[in-house]
Amino acid sequence: KAGVTQTPRYLIKTRGQQVTLSCSPISGHRSVSWYQQTPGQGLQFLFEYFSETQRNKGNFPGRFSGRQFSNSRSEMNVSTLELGDSALYLCASSRTRGASQNEQFFGPGTRLTVL
């Protein structure tokens, strides 16, 4: 079974631009969560989607948004990029039913650098 995939793996943008990151969950997983990881802040929860609906949201400004499609694939968008948005963005998927529903599987991440 293929794992969680994220594209692109690396991205370089300049301040003020916007960026869209993509995540494809493991087949059969309907929940997708996004995290931002930086050396200073560690892993910070961004949002979680299930059945195309945002279930929960972390403490990030409105410049960070996301969506989920009917096939469970998810995208996150960051507008008006700032230098502090440079980070590793991780996507994780999980089942919604069964004994293993609480286990999250992480993708390799997208390394975003804002210049």
Place this chain on the structure above:
Amino acid sequence: GQNIDQPTEMTATEGAIVQINCTYQTSGFNGLFWYQQHAGEAPTFLSYNVLDGLEEKGRFSSFLSRSKGYSYLLLKELQMKDSASYLCAVRGDYKLSFGAGTTVTVRA
């Protein structure tokens, strides 16, 4: 909100045992997770505790006390490949909050 504390760094010798403690304060609790993350890689799932007690999985064991807001991850028979960051995470409702991680260095 959730507050999760774990030590920043630990060093141990190959073949030894290391215990990584995690204390947490949370307004809701739906389980505690431990993840391993090697430098430059994504976190990988190690263990999940939702009830009090010890969960053993090979060389790794995880313990939970909900009344004390406390968990530990025990790594036995340490190998060089165990050098990594270990993340404690608490799930409240549908949100997973992570500690800053404990960097474990295994020395020969």
